[in-house]
Amino acid sequence: MIKSVSKIVIAILFSFLFIFCGNKTDLKNSSTTNNRIEQKVDSVLALMTLEEKIGQLNQYTSDWTATGPITINPNKQEEIKNGLIGSMLNVLGTTYTRKYQELAMQSRLKIPLLFGLDVIHGYKTTFPIPLAEAASWDMEAIGLSARIAATEASASGIHWTFAPMADIGRDPRWGRVMEGAGEDTYLGSKIAYARVKGFQGNLGDVNSVMACAKHFAAYGAAIGGRDYNSVDMSERMLWETYLPPFKAALDAGAATFMNSFNDLNGIPATGNKYLQRDILKGKWNFQGFVVSDWGSIGEMVKHGYAKDNKEAALQAITAGSDMDMESNCYRNNLVQLVKENKVPIALVDEAVKRILYKKFELGLFNNPFKFCNPEREQYELNNPEHTKAARDIAKKSVVLLKNQNNLLPLSKEIKTIAFIGPMVKPKRANHGFWAINLKDVDSSYIVSQWDGLQNKVGKNTKLLYAKGCDIDGEDTNGFSEAVKIAKQADVVILSIGEGWNMSGEAKSRSNIHFSGVQEDLVKVIQATGKPVVVLINAGRPLIFNWTADNVPAIIYTWWLGSEAGNAIADVLFGDYNPSGKLPMSFPREIGQIPIYYNYFNTGRPADNETNTNYVSAYIDLKNSPKFPFGYGLSYTTFKYSDLKVSKKQMTDKETIEVTANITNTGKVSGEEVVQFYLRDKVGSVVRPIKELKDFQKIALKVGESKTVTFIIDKEKLSFYNQKAERITELGEFEIMIGASSADIRLTDYFELID
Helix, strand or coil, rough: CCCCCCHHHHHHHHHHHHHHCHHHHHHHHHHHHHHHHHHHHHHHHHHHHHHHHHCCCEEEEEECCCCCCCCCCCCHHHHHHCCCCCCECCCCCHHHHHHHHHHCCCCCCCCCCCEECCCCEEECCEEECHHHHHHHCHHHHHHHHHHHHHHHHCCCCCCCCCCCCCCCCCCCCCHHHHHHHCCCCHHHHHHHHHHHHHHHCCECCCCCCCCCCEECHHHHHHHHHCCCCCCCCCHHHHHHHHHHHHHHHCCCCEEEEEECCCEECCHHHCCCCHHHHHHHHHHHHCCCCCEEECCCHHHHHHHCCCCCCHHHHHHHHHHHEEEECCCCCHHHHHHHHHHHCCCHHHHHHHHHHHHHHHHHHCCCCCCHHHHHCCCHHHCCCCHHHHHHCCCCCCHCCEEEEEEEECCCCCCCCCCCCECCCCCCCCHHHHHHHCCCCCCCCCCCCCCCHHHHHHHHHHHCCEEEECCCCCCCCCCCCHHHHHHHHCCCEEEEEEEEECCCHCCCCCCCCCCEECCCCHHHHHHHHHHCCEEEEEECCCCCCCCCCHHHCCCCCCCCCCCCCHHHHHHHCCCCCHCCCCCCCCCEEECCHHHHHCCCCEEEEECCCCCCCCCCCCCCCCCCCCCCCCCCCCCEEECCCCCEEEECCCCCCECCCCCCCEEEEECCCCCCCCEEEEEEEEEECCCCCCCCCCCCEEEEEEECCCCCEEEEEEEEEEHHHHEEEECEEEEEECEEEEEEEECCCEEEEEEEEEEECC
């Protein structure tokens, strides 16, 4: 596997080294390049009419496919030829992007179009959904996934992806948790950074696309987990928890940001000056441009924040939203608003310059058809190296939740396996939500779970199949056949969960238990007395208490993409030892939601799971999650020992080195994600009971030991106070190193002194 993806890995590592380790000459050259681009932008701007300027602020969808309600505009082609459209989305393939770009080249100033698309977890080669990739805790793999997605998308004429989603998600009822990195700010920030670097590489190269950090901001905290809903939170919570991943994306060089659908403390994000001008373009000095989410400028009317689309356009441009995606508010109203002196022309010019700059940076003015090479498209969409990488990343994303009596890995000498469930044979469903549906591309290249198992076991093992039931619905007629098949087998593998279209945008669920009669199917199969392995396919944490308590082996497979079947088979039979760790806490019941590991303690904490008398606890349920953040098993075991802290006191100008030994004490090689948490024991505001501050993923052979090292510095001890100011405070801190947020193996302490 290492050899098979070596060229891709080397390319991305060299790209990272160039970006991270540029010398002073590089910086000087970069500054010179920026000045030249700015001069070119100013030259173009000086030639533009007001109508052409506002045209650059409009983004339309194609009429072929969409991620929102399609707006049919019969004059679209004429508007492009007249220079009145700056960007298109949902235009796929070099044939179609070239046709639209040729129209733009008929305009007076021949300003090229930008083509954007939701390339969320792959283009043709589909990788695990982002939440699954987050479970790998592997930044190199996540960056490689984004790099390959950018390579394929750019080869198909795409300049710009609407990813990564940097929203923190603590409510699994929200369908878009599948698109993010989970509940933790530190992990989410690392992943946002890696994905931006992967997508963009060296922006302007033909293999790179612009990234878009979305949704700015706090979209993941929608009340009730209901998509598009309101968000209400303190400034401290905003800065401490929800903004850092966006700042990480910006630090990685994210070319664009997308505002969010929600209102934040009563102000829709699209018209929120505090978010877009004060923070993003002000405090953070963001130099790219901001695009609205689909129709979100016009939606401020339904929010009750604007009386009509004209007022919405005024609010959005004033607040710093540069490009209007599909609401037509800028197109229909900005000219008049400028002429009425309600919108200064300087605001329009600023937005246009930001967009033109990116078009120059991509090299589109030099060659509008730079990304329209059909030969390159054909090659990259059929590159076997991409398939190999997809399989590798999919394996790393799997989480082993339970393995009673070491049922797994399965022996390749098993004579008969019953493979049962509604997820066994579908192909395209393995892509999950946000997969790109390419025209003229069938689904034969997608490896179903059935095919993956067949590829693995060969002719020596007999595979039996029964569907059992549908993903949803109450029909149990297939149970009898499933039981009959199960009784003939040496082991049963059950593949169940939620449908690929049950998690994603506009896919909020009030009930996140197994849908339909799937858990009833588990019960009747378990009752046969056969060893049972359950595969759970999902885009979010689900609730499955009976299965968790009664079935001996459970693997959370999420939606793993094109190579799902092969990757799952690799894990089932031990050709890959699972190393995934949960990026979100799994609740016991819906009533616990939102649930996350780094909560604040109360004055009456529940010190154990049995005492519920006048403490912060449920009288009918444990406080703890069913499966905690950071949890994941392996086919081997790891011993944590020899914690050493370089000193017990430090000032904020010093650092402390923390080391520990990790030993593989099992019978097979494996990887472990060693997690480093801190607790600020006393603060001027209440601090979380623990916070992830670092982690290392290490590979260990049988009997091998490695020393992991973590550095504590001022940044790791800083937090936001009530005024949303970043501060550090003197006092004692607890060090915790463990295998999950709930499995702390080593502890110590140190003190921050003056």
